[in-house]
Amino acid sequence: MAMGSLSDSDDDFNPEINTTPLVDVMLVLLIIFIITIPVMNHAVKIDLPRATNQPDEPKPQNISLSIDAGGKVFWNEEAIDSEQLTARIAEAAKKQPQPELHLRAARTTQYEKVAQVMAAAQSGGLSKIGFVTDPQAK
Template structure:
C-alpha cells in the first residue's frame, strides 16, 4: 500500500515541521549571478588585447631596432610606410613617389606642423628612404619622425665579439 503526500503528513501528527531562522527555507534567489558576466568580460578583454596591436598599422614592415623610447603624443598622425621592395604607402594606401608630396599636402591641409611618421623596413634601400624624407622636407613639413622598434643595440655599448675564437692546431 502506497502513501500519498497527504498521508505522509498525516502520519507525523498532521503538523508540518517548520524550522525558523532560515536554514530549512527555500526561497527565491534574489542575487544576480555574476559568474557568466565575468566570463564574458574576460573573453572580450582577451579579444581586444589581441586585436588592438593589429589596428595601429595596416602595412606590414619589419622595423629596425634602436634604443630610442616611444613617442607619447599620438593624435592621428600621417604615416608613410616603405617596404623592403621600395613600395611606398601613405597611411594604408599604396602611392607612387611622384604623388607622395601632393597627396600629403592634400591630407594635411594647412597644418604643415602636423607630425609625419616614416615607417621604413630595415631592409629597405637607404636611397629610397632618403628620397622620401627629402620630399617630405621640401614639401614644407617640419615634423618628420622615423619609427623604429625598441630593444636594439645601444649606441654607448661595446659591440659583442662575434668572431669565433681562433683555435690552435696541435703541433707534431
C-alpha cells in the same frame, strides 16, 4: 652618649626636592604660551597661478608613411607612387597645425629610398618628421 640619633631636628639635611619653584615656572610658561599661540598666524601665503579657460587646439592626425623592403611607399596603409606622395605632402603641409609624418621603413629597405621620401617631405613643406622603429624586428 649621643652617637647618632635618628631624630628630626632642624639642623639635619633634608634630601627632598622642593618642587614649588618648578611648578611656578611651569605655570608662568603655560600662561605665556596660552597668550601667544592665538597671536601667531599659521597661514602660508602662496602666489597661485590664475587659471584660464581656453579651448584646446585639436591636434591633427599623424601621417603614417611606411616603406617596405622593395621600396614601395604606403600612406596610412594605402600604396601610393611618388607623384601621389608629393601631392599628399603638399596638401598636408597646408594644414594648420601641421601633422607629424611618422616614417617607418623595413630593416632591409635601401637608404636611398628613405632619403628620397625625407627630401620630398622637406621640399613639400613638412617640418615634423619622426622615425618609428621596431626593436623586436630582426
